[in-house]
Amino acid sequence: MTFGADTSAGPACPLLEARGITKTFPGVTALADVSLAIRGGEVHAVVGENGAGKSTLMKIFAGLYQPDAGELRLRGQPVTLPTPLAARERGISVIHQEFFLMNHLSVAQNIFIGREPKLAGGIVNDDRTLNRAAGELLERLGVAIDPQIQVGRLTIAAQQMVEIAKALSYDSSVLIMDEPTAALTESEVATLFRIIRGFVTPTTAVVYISHRMEEIKAIASRITVLRDGRFVDCRPAADLAVAEVIQLMVGRQIATGLRPAPRTPTDTVLAVRGLTSAVVHDVSFELQRGEILGFAGLMGAGRTETARALVGADPKTAGTVTVGGVPARIVRPADAVRLGIGYLSEDRKRYGLLLRQSVAANIGLPSLREFLRFGLIGDRRMRATAETYRESLAIKTPSVAQQLRNLSGGNQKKVVLAKWLERDCNILIFDEPTRGIDVGAKQEIYDLLRRLAGQGKSIIMISSELEEVLRMADRIVVMCAGRVTGVLDNAAATQESIMKLATQFARPAGPGKERQ
Amino acid sequence: MTTVVSPGGVPSARKGLIPDRYKGFLQQAMVLVTLVVLVVFFSAMKPAFISWSNISSLLLASVVTAIQAIGLTFVIATGGIDLTPGLGMAATAVVAALLMTGAGLPVAVGVLGGVAAGALLGLVNGTLIARVKMQPMIATLAMMMVCWGTALVLSGGRNLSLRGVAGYDKIAVGELIPGLYNGVLILVVLAIIAGVVMNKTVVGRYALAIGSNKEATRISGINVVRWEILAYVICGIFTGVSGVIMSSRLFAAVPTTGQGYEMYAIAAAVIGGTSLRGGRASVFGAVIGAVTIQTIFNGLTVMGVQDQWQKVVLGAVVLGAVFIDIMRRGGKEE
Numbered sequence: 046m047t048f049g050a051d052t053s054a055g056p057a058c059p060l061l062e063a064r065g066i067t068k069t070f071p072g073v074t075a076l077a078d079v080s081l082a083i084r085g086g087e088v089h090a091v092v093g094e095n096g097a098g099k100s101t102l103m104k105i106f107a108g109l110y111q112p113d114a115g116e117l118r119l120r121g122q123p124v125t126l127p128t129p130l131a132a133r134e135r136g137i138s139v140i141h142q143e144f145f146l147m148n149h150l151s152v153a154q155n156i157f158i159g160r161e162p163k164l165a166g167g168i169v170n171d172d173r174t175l176n177r178a179a180g181e182l183l184e185r186l187g188v189a190i191d192p193q194i195q196v197g198r199l200t201i202a203a204q205q206m207v208e209i210a211k212a213l214s215y216d217s218s219v220l221i222m223d224e225p226t227a228a229l230t231e232s233e234v235a236t237l238f239r240i241i242r243g244f245v246t247p248t249t250a251v252v253y254i255s256h257r258m259e260e261i262k263a264i265a266s267r268i269t270v271l272r273d274g275r276f277v278d279c280r281p282a283a284d285l286a287v288a289e290v291i292q293l294m295v296g297r298q299i300a301t302g303l304r305p306a307p308r309t310p311t312d313t314v315l316a317v318r319g320l321t322s323a324v325v326h327d328v329s330f331e332l333q334r335g336e337i338l339g340f341a342g343l344m345g346a347g348r349t350e351t352a353r354a355l356v357g358a359d360p361k362t363a364g365t366v367t368v369g370g371v372p373a374r375i376v377r378p379a380d381a382v383r384l385g386i387g388y389l390s391e392d393r394k395r396y397g398l399l400l401r402q403s404v405a406a407n408i409g410l411p412s413l414r415e416f417l418r419f420g421l422i423g424d425r426r427m428r429a430t431a432e433t434y435r436e437s438l439a440i441k442t443p444s445v446a447q448q449l450r451n452l453s454g455g456n457q458k459k460v461v462l463a464k465w466l467e468r469d470c471n472i473l474i475f476d477e478p479t480r481g482i483d484v485g486a487k488q489e490i491y492d493l494l495r496r497l498a499g500q501g502k503s504i505i506m507i508s509s510e511l512e513e514v515l516r517m518a519d520r521i522v523v524m525c526a527g528r529v530t531g532v533l534d535n536a537a538a539t540q541e542s543i544m545k546l547a548t549q550f551a552r553p554a555g556p557g558k559e560r561q
Numbered sequence: 562m563t564t565v566v567s568p569g570g571v572p573s574a575r576k577g578l579i580p581d582r583y584k585g586f587l588q589q590a591m592v593l594v595t596l597v598v599l600v601v602f603f604s605a606m607k608p609a610f611i612s613w614s615n616i617s618s619l620l621l622a623s624v625v626t627a628i629q630a631i632g633l634t635f636v637i638a639t640g641g642i643d644l645t646p647g648l649g650m651a652a653t654a655v656v657a658a659l660l661m662t663g664a665g666l667p668v669a670v671g672v673l674g675g676v677a678a679g680a681l682l683g684l685v686n687g688t689l690i691a692r693v694k695m696q697p698m699i700a701t702l703a704m705m706m707v708c709w710g711t712a713l714v715l716s717g718g719r720n721l722s723l724r725g726v727a728g729y730d731k732i733a734v735g736e737l738i739p740g741l742y743n744g745v746l747i748l749v750v751l752a753i754i755a756g757v758v759m760n761k762t763v764v765g766r767y768a769l770a771i772g773s774n775k776e777a778t779r780i781s782g783i784n785v786v787r788w789e790i791l792a793y794v795i796c797g798i799f800t801g802v803s804g805v806i807m808s809s810r811l812f813a814a815v816p817t818t819g820q821g822y823e824m825y826a827i828a829a830a831v832i833g834g835t836s837l838r839g840g841r842a843s844v845f846g847a848v849i850g851a852v853t854i855q856t857i858f859n860g861l862t863v864m865g866v867q868d869q870w871q872k873v874v875l876g877a878v879v880l881g882a883v884f885i886d887i888m889r890r891g892g893k894e895e
Contacts, residue, residue, distance in 0.1 A: 358780060382782025396780050399773035401840055410770055411781040413763050421761040464781065 058121040060085045060250050061106070061137065061219050066115035068101055075101040078115070079276045081269055083219060086247045090265035090282065091254045094294055094544070095344055095509045098274040099254050103221050106252070107139040108132035138212030139221040144204050148197030153179035155196050156211045182210040186240055202233035209240060220244060221252040226260060227345065238264055256343050256548050258287040270294055288541070291548070295511060295540035303516050307536055311335055313370075314503045315386075315472055320364035322354040325527045328364070332472065332503050337494060339518025340507040342547045347527035348507045349391060352474045356381035356388045358396075368472070382411055384472075387465030389458070391476040391507075397461045400450040404442055405431035407449055407460050411468040434463035438493065455486035462493070473497065474505040479513060491517060511540045525549050588834045592846050596853045603860035610863045617742065619859045620852065621733070621810070624744040625650070625803045627851035629826035630833070631755045632799025634847045635792040637830055638765070640772040640839025641690060641697040643793060644705045645682060646800045647822035651712040651815070653678045653804030658721040658814035661729070668729055675808075676801035682708065683797020687790030705823070712816035721814040733809035744806050748848065751802065756844040758795075765842075768792045772839025828875065829854055832882040853878075 059082035068076040076098045083089050093099050104110040105117070108126035116123050119135055126132040132139075146155050153176045154161070162171040162178070179192035188206045196204060205225065212220055222241075226234045241251050241264060255261055261268060261282065268285055270277040270293040277293050315332040325347040332338050340348040353359040355366065357375040366373045368384045375381050381388070390396035399407055409416055409427040416423045416430075431445035438459045442452055449457060458478065465473060478494065479487045494517060498504055508514050514521055521533045523546035531546040604611040629646035636643045657675030660666045666674075682704065689700040723729050733744035759765035767788040770778040779785045803822075808814045831837060832853055833846025854875060861871045 356780075377784070378780050379782045379784050388780060390780065395774070396776050398777055399770055399840070402769070402773055406766075406770075410766075410778070411783070413766060417763070421757070422763070422766060424761075468782070 059083055059118070060120060060248070061252075062118040062121075063102065063105070064116050064118065066102065066105060066112045066117075068105065068110060068112050074274050076105075076112070076274045079271065079274070080115075081276070081279070083250045083252055084267075085218075085250055086245060087266040088241060088245060088251045088253055088264050090261045090268045091252060091271065092256070092261065092268060092290060092294060093271035093277075094511070096273070097271040097294070099271055100223070101274075102271070103139060103223060103252070103254060106132065106137055106219075106221055108137075133215050133217070136216060136218040137221065138215055138217040138219070140205065140208045140212065140223065140225060142224045142227060144208050146196045146204055146207060149195060151176075151193050152183075152190055152196055152199070152207050152210075153192035155207055156182065156192075156214055178214075179210070182213055185213065186210055187243070188236070188240075200233075201228040202230070202236070205229070205237070206240070209244075213244075218249045219252065220249070221254070223254045224256070225253070226255065226257060234260065257550050258290060258548055259550070261290075262287065272296060288545075291541050291544045295544050305337070305517070305519055305535055307534070308336070308519050314368065316367040317355060318365045318367075320351065320354055320366070321362050322350060322359055323362070324350040324359075325354060325524075328524075328527075328529050330522050330529065330532065332505060334503055335498050335501050336519050337498050337504045337506055337517055339514040339521040340505060340524060341511065341514045341518075341521050341543050342509075342524040344509065345526075346524040346547065348524050349476055350527070351524070352388055352476055352505065352507060356386055356474070358388065382468060382470070385468075385470045386472045386474065387411075387468065387470035388474045389461045389465065389476060389478065391480060393457055393461055398449050398457060401448055403446050404435070404440070404449060404452070404460055405445040408434055408445075408463045408467055411464055415467075430467060431463070434459075434467070438463055439489070453482075453486075455482040455490065458482065458490065459493075471501070472503050472505070474507070476507045477509065478506060479508075479510075511543055514543065515540065523547050589843060589846055589849075592833055592849045592853070596849055596856065599853065599856050599860065603856070603863065606860075607863045610860055613740070615859070615863070617740070617745075619855050620745045621742045622859070623852045623855040624733070624742075624748045625807050625810075626822065626825045626829055626854060627748050627848045628751060628799050628803045628806065629822060630829035630847035630851050631752060631844055632796035633826050633830050634755070634759065634833075634835050634842045634844055635765070635768055635795045636697075637827075637835050637837060638759070638768040638772050638839060638842035639789050639792045640775070641789070641792070642701065642827070642837070643683075643686060643697065643796050644701040644823045645686060645708055646796070646803065646826050647819040647824070648705050648708040648712065649679060649682050649797065649800040649819070650804040650807055650822060651817070651819035652682070652708040652715075653801040654808035654814040654818075655712045655716045655721060655816055657805055658723055658808060659715060661726045662721060662723065668726060671726070671729070672732070672805050675805045676798055679797040679799070679801020679804065680794055681797070682800060683794035684790065686797065687793030690793065691786045691789035709820075712819075716814065716816040718816065720816070722812065723808060723814065724812050729809055730812055731809075733806045744810065747802075747806065751799075752844060752848050755799075759842060759844050764788070764791060764795070769840055769842060772841070774840075825851070825854055828879045828882075831879060831886065834886075836886050837883070838886075850882075 061083040063079060063081045066076050066079045079098065079102060081102070091099050091102070101110060105112050108129045108131050117126065118124065124135060126135065156179045157175055162174040163169065164171040176192045183190050183192065186206060186209060190199065190203055190206060196207060199207065225237060229237065245251055253265055265282045267279060268282050268290060269279040270290065272294060277296070311334040313331045314334050318329050320328040328351050330338070342348050350359065354361045357377045357380055366375055373384055375384070394400060405428045408431045413422065416427045428445050434440065435442065435445055440459045440463070441456050449460060452460065478490050494504060494506065506517055515535065515538060519535055521535065521538050521543060522529055523531045523533065523543055525547050530549040533542060609615060633643055633646060653675045656678040657671045660674040661668060661671035686701055686704055689695045690697050731743060733742065735743045737743050737746060767783055770783065771785050771789055775785055807818065829850035830847045833843050833850035835842040835846060857874055857878065858871050861874060
């Protein structure tokens with residue numbers, strides 16, 4: 046195997062090195078024999094699709110996970126990192142996408158939490174020393190943040206600077222940043238890059254995880270590509286064009302026979318124009334009768350949020366929705382249900398099901414009124430109805446009186462589907478329909494989606510798996526950072542073209558609230 | 562006993578023998594068995610316990626707590642709690658009394674006024690909790706104070722005698738059926754109605770759904786705010802009824818009664834198998850729970866156990882009931 050670590054024997058011994066790392070979770074191999082060498086003085090980008098193994102690798106560097114096989118080396122010496130603290134004490138700091146800051150404490154208190162300088166024999170906190178030390182750190186970063194201000198009052202960009210200052214306070218030599226620019230404006234990104242360049246010396250390095258190709262090209266000296274938990278390639282950034290990186294990231298072929306045949310357009314059942322919420326901006330698309338419309342994109346692209354805003358689960362700030370040609374006012378989920386739009390959440394335990402109630406009670410819940418006779422619920426009729434779905438959807442349960450928590454994930458998904466079918470929903474939104482279920486059950490869900498579309502149901506399928514999208518969707522809406530970046534016909538779509546659109550970040554040029 | 566056949570590796574009902582469907586009935590049976598055991602025990606210790614006059618007064622004494630517990634069952638089903646039944650009872654009794662003695666209106670108006678005051682209390686509670694999103698414990702704790710103050714202000718801090726109101730005492734202690742107090746009869750009728758509402762109408766079904774998983778219920782297209790408020794209104798109505806019954810029993814609206822009654826009502830619901838985590842409720846159980854509490858008090862009194870110790874025993878019983886609830890739920894939520 047050849048990879049970027051081949052200089053390890055040379056004089057320039059890598060700063061941090063992973064050798065043959067394997068990590069498995071029940072049912073998944075997250076990393077298989079991955080090697081990676083971070084050299085002093087470099088900004089090393091790690092890229093890959095959702096599920097490629099980037100996060101797992103970073104968590105191993107951070108001491109959050111232990112590898113099942115392989116070893117870590119720091120400056121040529123084997124190390125184990127049993128805890129996040131051990132990693133930090135050895136100079137490896139991770140800036141996660143979500144910050145671990147306490148909003149009600151001051152900047153200085155956050156930076157030195159657990160290590161507060163003491164007075165009076167270690168009883169009283171020495172706030173003056175604390176604030177001065179924090180001020181010096183922030184000054185080294187070249188950012189003007191008051192160490193005494195509450196962290197919760199800072200912008201996201203400034204909070205990130207606090208995290209970086211905290212890392213510096215541990216004398217970190219390796220700084221690992223996970224999607225650091227996700228929430229930043231253009232000028233804030235420029236500041237971050239200046240700080241990254243300032244941080245990197247011949248004895249320090251930055252590991253930079255991102256999907257944003259332009260930024261990677263701008264900041265990284267080398268790029269490592271991971272795919273499906275495996276090492277693919279590691280090359281100097283200067284040698285790689287963006288298109289090449291994307292090709293390395295996706296690089297899988299799908300038998301064309303599995304992809305849907307082109308379909309003749311039918312009438313539009315749902316039209317969304319300019320849908321905007323706190324997370325998504327100006328999303329427009331149309332859904333045709335009997336069509337499966339795929340929604341592709343990276344994590345956090347705003348696909349789930351689009352669906353939630355559409356059905357009224359989250360508030361919309363702008364946009365119109367037309368159902369069957371008639372303008373629709375949807376302010377709460379009840380409105381969407383009345384219009385025959387059913388949302389099957391990815392997080393079915395939180396948003397989909399009453400786990401401690403029976404299969405029949407769950408299926409009947411949205412259409413309870415249909416089962417009323419003289420105001421009383423016909424439980425026998427409801428069980429009989431549930432029984433028909435148990436057969437038609439092949440829900441595996443000994444009885445429809447069974448509590449839902451005793452069913453497997455795939456069967457729980459079918460129960461959510463059954464409840465929308467019983468409610469006569471003609472527009473079904475599946476959010477990650479096959480996440481967390483095994484391969485056999487996956488195929489069953491695919492067949493089910495096809496069958497429903499064949500019966501004239503219109504389906505929106507949100508999926509993070511490119512393969513799944515290409516196999517199932519007639520047309521594909523690609524989203525990135527809360528916006529639609531393209532709509533592709535299946536025949537015209539490739540993994541590369543989807544990934545290209547999924548990484549097409551357009552930055553708000555708006556006022557970067559930078560505290561400089 | 563039916564056994565569950567599990568085809569092709571499908572998980573059967575947990576721990577085999579009893580399907581989930583029948584576990585509810587079993588729970589109810591357990592509560593009833595506990596009560597019967599207590600009755601047998603006290604009768605064996607003191608034969609006077611089992612006399613009809615003692616049983617009859619025991620049942621009458623359970624009525625107020627039982628009625629409040631029934632109302633609370635709807636709130637607890639949604640995963641909420643209501644601390645106002647106790648002092649709400651005092652306030653609604655005062656309102657009813659003032660309508661009859663102060664304004665000289667007929668008994669029917671007084672009764673309806675008291676119940677309406679309870680409904681209004683529930684509407685305020687429900688609005689604060691479901692719409693304004695206050696925590697149920699805090700909102701109803703505050704409203705409990707408001708009820709207390711209102712009862713004292715409206716009555717001027719005095720007991721409002723109802724001896725002058727003809728027929729009012731018949732509501733609780735009259736005997737439409739000879740040998741059975743009307744209060745007990747009212748309880749039985751209300752319990753049957755509430756049981757049907759809980760088990761066979763959308764009101765109860767939605768309350769239980771909200772208590773099981775509010776967000777999933779909302780996504781299922783149910784206006785959870787409206788149905789949650791209704792649960793508190795129902796609870797308030799039962800508080801109002803308890804106010805009428807209590808004042809009828811005492812021949813007076815006593816603004817200082819009611820403190821601590823909410824605790825008995827909550828205890829009754831919990832003993833009866835209603836889960837404080839929501840999603841699971843039993844009207845029948847709440848009534849049996851209230852009778853059980855009164856049986857413990859009454860039986861211990863007959864045996865000559867001091868009042869203070871009776872409270873300790875009741876506390877232990879409630880802890881036991883909560884413990885059983887936790888065991889049944891298998892510890893944590895999945």
